[in-house]
Every structure is written in C-alpha cells, then in structure tokens.
Amino acid sequence: MLRVYNSMTRTKEQFIPTRPGEVSVYSCGPTVYDEPHIGNWRSFVIFDVFRRYLKHKGFKVTFVQNITDIDDKIIKRANETGVHPTTLADKFTAIYLEQARLLGNEPADVHPRATEHVGNIIELIQCLIDKGFAYAAGGDVYFDTSRFQTYGALSGQPIEELEAGARVEIGEMKKSPLDFALWKAKKPGEIYWDSPWGPGRPGWHIECSAMSMKYLGDTIDIHTGGVDLKFPHHENERAQSEAATGKPFVKYWLHVGFLQIGGERMGKSLGNFLTLSQLMKKYDPMAIRFYLISAHYRSPLNYSEELLQSSAAGLKRLQNTVSMLSHAVAAASPGQDAAWEALLREFKSRFYEAMDDDFNTADAIAVLFDIARAANTHSGEMKREMAQETLSLLEELGEVLGLRFLDGKAAAEDAALVEGLLRILLDLREEARKVKDWKTADHIRDALSSLGITIEDTPLGPRYRR
RNA sequence: GGCGACGUAGCCAAGUGGUAAGGCAGAGGACUGCAAAUCCUUUAUUCCCCGGUUCAAAUCCGGGCGUCGCCUCCA
Known part of the structure; x- marks a missing residue:
C-alpha cells in the first residue's frame, strides 16, 4: 500500500489513482537554455524513481515530461551567443536526453515541447478568456487571479500575503500584481507566433496546463517538480487548468527538496552549481545517481566531494557482492537453501515497505546493503541456485531504483x-x-x-x- | 512580515510513542604466500536546548536557539 506526501494537503495519503491500475504522471522538465546542474538532476532522477516504482507496483504508468524550449532565458541566451533560439533549444534538448540516459533515467512516454503545442496553448487561452478568467491587454494576455476562488491554496498563502510580495515588471498591464502572463506580446527582434491577440509567445505556466491536458486529460494523478516550482508555477498551472475545465487538476502534488552546496541552495543564479559533465570526469554516472537518491527526496541533500566519494564507495561494495554472486553462479555447486530463500523474501518485503512509505529510497538502500552483508557472510557456502536467486533479487531491486550493479560498458x-x-x-x-x-x-x-x-x-x- | 522544511555518531542518513537502521571514514582482530575482497568487534546510555504529557518520547505538546528555502526566473 503506497503512501505519498501530498504538498496540497501537507499530509501523507494513501495513493489511489483516479482510474484503477493506471497512473498519469506529469513532471516539469528542463528549460533547455543550458546544461542542467546536478541540483536539477536530483529532481529528474527522483521523478524517474517514482515512475519506476509505480510500474513495479503493477500500475500502467503514463509519464509525460515537458521540454520548455521557448522562454525568456532561451531568448536571452540566444541573443548573447548569436544563435537562433531553436538551434539553442535543440542543442540542449539533445544534451538533456543524453545525460538522462547516462544517469539511468528512462525516456518519458512523451517529451512534449512547448513550441510544438502553440496551437493547443492558444486554444486554452481563448477558453480562459471566453470563461472570463483571462483578459487581453496591450498584446499580452493575463490570467485574472481574482476570479479564481482558491488561488494560493497550494502554496498555503493568503492572497494578501502573496500580493504584498508580488512585483510588476515595467511595461506590464496587469490588473493585479498577482495576475500572470498567459501570452506575451512580441518584442522587436523576438521569435513569435501569430495569435488572436497579435504576434507573441506563450507564457511559461500555460504550456504545462495545455500539454498535460492534451496527453493526460483534465485530471492527472501525480504532478511533480522541485519545491521552488510550488509557487508560482504550480499554483498558476492549477488555476489555469481548473478554471478551464472546472475539474480538479492534480490528485497528488509531489515536490522534491533542494540540493545544497556550502549550506545554500545550488542554483544557476548563485553560480554555485556543478554539471553532470563536470562530475563525470571523476565519477561514474551510476555513483552520481546513487548519491542523488541516498537521502529521502523531500529532505535537503548536501553536496560535497566527500559525499560523492562516500556514495561511490558504497556502490562499489554492492558491485563487489554482485560480482561475487555472478562468480558463484558460474563456479559453485548446485544447491538450494530454504532458510536463505526465506531471508531473501524478508529482504524483499522490507525493501518494498520502505518504498511504499513515500518512496523512502534511503531506507530501501539500507536493505540492499543488508542483502550484500548477508550474501558476503555466506559467500563461502554459496550454492549456485542460492547465488542466482540473490543475484536476481539484487537486480530486481536495483532496477526499481534505476541502479545497475554490473559494468555495462564492455560490449x-x-x-x-x-x-x-x-x-x-x-x-x-x-x-x-x-x-x-x-x-x-x-x-x-x-x-x-x-x-x-x-x-x-x-x-x-x-x-x-x- | 507571511508560509514551509530541517537540526540524530568524525561525515552522510533512516527511524514519528516501546527503549537508536544503513553507508562512508577510523581502530582492533580473522582469513591470505603477500594482497585484494570479505567477515567479526568497536565508534551516539542518546537523538539542538528547556519545560510538559505518558508506565514509556528522538518520536506528542509548549517555549527557545540555529540552519536552509519559498513569497521574483529557478528542479
């Protein structure tokens, strides 16, 4: 019985999908203006673990992760480097997908791109205008937050507090500081699409609403992202989607905690980030994945060289055990052991209990080490079938976490x-x-x-x- | 100012009422021709502090201290 922490209700809830046996998951993906840093990767890896575990539970999972390939940062970077925004976005999309593969993330069922869904986005904006939830102003279109009753519910903030902190950019024509852009009018020299409100481009939040609706329907089971996306991004998505459909948008909101370095959040703007390419010069991507899932996903995770080394050493320990078992399968004499099989069943159920408790990967990993210790202790009297079953179990549990214990490099x-x-x-x-x-x-x-x-x-x- | 998260051994990290998992690092021992790997033992009478509830609290309640984050683009 899976229980998950729902950010919306701030409690652990029993996970029951809308349609029995099927789960729809929407994960906020990268904005492809640069290489992701390992803080970003923490989230993306965790999303993959969610999905893998749901699959192992027997759910038919549809996993959608968007690629934001048009926004302010992309335009800015494209201008700085003198390349077309599309070229830039394509380049970093390819890098994202390749690095995800190296880290052991399975590709999403769909990786929709914002620029390929401008038509859907325009339709959704028009729908919001027709229903009175949005208004056009000077070529922009804004969502009218005052019309959406429960605005602020996800972030747990009273409207007045949100208003106090809100900021209005020069040139914006919002009715309220809390209103946010659905459509941004083209500025001179910018890439644009035609729309009923004039040439321009989609706002950031609306793409997720439009694309999740298209691929997963009006109500999705799980929506994930980093905690920083809770407000305003997810709050806004929720407002748009529910205003348009009149139905609940998301059943369970799951938010991943930050990766910290030197006591503060790792972030592009702080300049304290490390990319996967940098770390891969020294560490195997599997060791990096192992490190990223070594703490519970909602806790902050510290980064340091020492911690990465510690994770690499730990993974090595598991790999040594797998190596020993493979050898035993090839070299040991045939034989079973009822007590050993019972022990393996116990380990397996402990592992699944840990994962059932809001994806407690740290606890689940501890079970892997317990299996390794037990197998190593019995390595002397390990019989072929015992070894085979142990190996299979480790591979199965590793698969849930996306960990491979054997070196797959050699053909x-x-x-x-x-x-x-x-x-x-x-x-x-x-x-x-x-x-x-x-x-x-x-x-x-x-x-x-x-x-x-x-x-x-x-x-x-x-x-x-x- | 509002909202939230966190504070467990040298480092990291599970555990949310029943008497402290696991990993890394360190020490000692075993095994070995020497190694490597591995195993065993060992490292928190105690979970930031102070009160309270309880037969029983790291776990619940109240207060305090400290760290981080969101409220603005951000995984």
Missing part, C-alpha cells in the same frame, strides 16, 4: 573475448602458484592490475573484476 563480444583471455592467464597463474612460483604469479597479477583488472583468490578459485 558483449568484447566481454567474451576478454573472459577467454583472462581465463588463460588465470590458469597459468594457478599453475605457477601450485609450484610456488610466486614471481610468475605476481607478475601476472601485477600486469593485469596495471590494466585495471584485479585478481582475487577465493575458495572457489580465482576470479577477476575491473
């Missing part, structure tokens, strides 16, 4: 060749060891070591790992 063919060659060397070394020819034995080991291959002498015979 299958290469792997077979390397395996054969190493077998020969290991055999030679064993012969040398039998006659206590340590010089030869150590030479082989050292030479392989310099190629990054470690030999280990185990009760089941020698094995190697990279």
Whole structure:
C-alpha cells in the first residue's frame, strides 16, 4: 500500500489513482537554455524513481515530461551567443536526453515541447478568456487571479500575503500584481507566433496546463517538480487548468527538496552549481545517481566531494557482492537453501515497505546493503541456485531504483573475448602458484592490475573484476 | 512580515510513542604466500536546548536557539 506526501494537503495519503491500475504522471522538465546542474538532476532522477516504482507496483504508468524550449532565458541566451533560439533549444534538448540516459533515467512516454503545442496553448487561452478568467491587454494576455476562488491554496498563502510580495515588471498591464502572463506580446527582434491577440509567445505556466491536458486529460494523478516550482508555477498551472475545465487538476502534488552546496541552495543564479559533465570526469554516472537518491527526496541533500566519494564507495561494495554472486553462479555447486530463500523474501518485503512509505529510497538502500552483508557472510557456502536467486533479487531491486550493479560498458563480444583471455592467464597463474612460483604469479597479477583488472583468490578459485 | 522544511555518531542518513537502521571514514582482530575482497568487534546510555504529557518520547505538546528555502526566473 503506497503512501505519498501530498504538498496540497501537507499530509501523507494513501495513493489511489483516479482510474484503477493506471497512473498519469506529469513532471516539469528542463528549460533547455543550458546544461542542467546536478541540483536539477536530483529532481529528474527522483521523478524517474517514482515512475519506476509505480510500474513495479503493477500500475500502467503514463509519464509525460515537458521540454520548455521557448522562454525568456532561451531568448536571452540566444541573443548573447548569436544563435537562433531553436538551434539553442535543440542543442540542449539533445544534451538533456543524453545525460538522462547516462544517469539511468528512462525516456518519458512523451517529451512534449512547448513550441510544438502553440496551437493547443492558444486554444486554452481563448477558453480562459471566453470563461472570463483571462483578459487581453496591450498584446499580452493575463490570467485574472481574482476570479479564481482558491488561488494560493497550494502554496498555503493568503492572497494578501502573496500580493504584498508580488512585483510588476515595467511595461506590464496587469490588473493585479498577482495576475500572470498567459501570452506575451512580441518584442522587436523576438521569435513569435501569430495569435488572436497579435504576434507573441506563450507564457511559461500555460504550456504545462495545455500539454498535460492534451496527453493526460483534465485530471492527472501525480504532478511533480522541485519545491521552488510550488509557487508560482504550480499554483498558476492549477488555476489555469481548473478554471478551464472546472475539474480538479492534480490528485497528488509531489515536490522534491533542494540540493545544497556550502549550506545554500545550488542554483544557476548563485553560480554555485556543478554539471553532470563536470562530475563525470571523476565519477561514474551510476555513483552520481546513487548519491542523488541516498537521502529521502523531500529532505535537503548536501553536496560535497566527500559525499560523492562516500556514495561511490558504497556502490562499489554492492558491485563487489554482485560480482561475487555472478562468480558463484558460474563456479559453485548446485544447491538450494530454504532458510536463505526465506531471508531473501524478508529482504524483499522490507525493501518494498520502505518504498511504499513515500518512496523512502534511503531506507530501501539500507536493505540492499543488508542483502550484500548477508550474501558476503555466506559467500563461502554459496550454492549456485542460492547465488542466482540473490543475484536476481539484487537486480530486481536495483532496477526499481534505476541502479545497475554490473559494468555495462564492455560490449558483449568484447566481454567474451576478454573472459577467454583472462581465463588463460588465470590458469597459468594457478599453475605457477601450485609450484610456488610466486614471481610468475605476481607478475601476472601485477600486469593485469596495471590494466585495471584485479585478481582475487577465493575458495572457489580465482576470479577477476575491473 | 507571511508560509514551509530541517537540526540524530568524525561525515552522510533512516527511524514519528516501546527503549537508536544503513553507508562512508577510523581502530582492533580473522582469513591470505603477500594482497585484494570479505567477515567479526568497536565508534551516539542518546537523538539542538528547556519545560510538559505518558508506565514509556528522538518520536506528542509548549517555549527557545540555529540552519536552509519559498513569497521574483529557478528542479
């Protein structure tokens, strides 16, 4: 029984999708004006874990993540660098998708782009105007927040408080500071689309409303984003969607906490950010993923080099166990163990209990380490089927979190060749060891070591790992 | 000013009424030809502080201190 923390009600609730067995998820994706930093990646990885777990629970999940490919920042960056906004957006969209893949995120079922849905957006804006929730002013169109009764409910803010903090840009023609742009009139030299209100482009918030409606319908089960999106972005989305359809927009709002560095939020504007490309020079993307899910998603997560190293070491420990088990599957004698199977079932249910509790990845990871410890303890008497079942369980649970414990880099063919060659060397070394020819034995080991291959002498015979 | 999150060992981090998970780092031991990996033991009588409720609190209530965030583009 999955329970999730709903930001709207500020309580953990039992998760019951609108349609039994099916879950619709909308995740706010990147604005593609630059490479995401690892704070952004924290959210994107967590969204992927949500989705993976829902799938493993047996739900048919439809996962939509937008790509914001037109907005102020893109226009600004395009002007600065002298490239067309579309070229810039395409470049960083490709980088986003590639890095997501490296981190082990599955592609969304749909990655809709704002510029490909301008027609849907215009329709939605027109609908809001027709219903009296929006008004055109000087080529812009604004949402009239005073017409939407429960504005502020998601952020838990009284209207007066929000008003006090609101700001009006010069040149804006809002009736109230809280009103926000649905359509922005074209400025000289800017990219534009034609609309009933003149040439211009969509505001940021409206694209999510239009695209979630198109792909997931009027009411979606889960909407995710970073906590910073709660206000104003999600508040505004909610107002637009519910004003247009008269139906609830989202059943469960899930918000991911910040990645902090040096005691403050990692952010582009603060200049204290690190990108995935920077970290990948030193760390495996899997280690980075492991680090990003090492704390509960709603807690702040600290970044430091030391923490990343700590995560990398922890993942290595799990990988060593998987390596040991693979070896046992190949080399150990056949055999089952009822007590061991019972233990595995217990681990499995503990893992799922942790994930059922609002996706408690930190607790779930602890179970992985418990499995590793138990398997390592019994590595001496590990029988083939025991090893196989343990391996399968670790792979299954790793799959839920998007973690791979085996190095997937080497192609299958290469792997077979390397395996054969190493077998020969290991055999030679064993012969040398039998006659206590340590010089030869150590030479082989050292030479392989310099190629990054470690030999280990185990009760089941020698094995190697990279 | 309004709203919210957080404060658990050297570092990170679970745990929301029943007597402190897990990881990293450190120390000691075992295993080993030497290693590597692994295992065992060890590191918080105590969970920011002070009161209160309770047979029982890290967990609930009140007060205080500290850190971070949102209220403006932002995962």
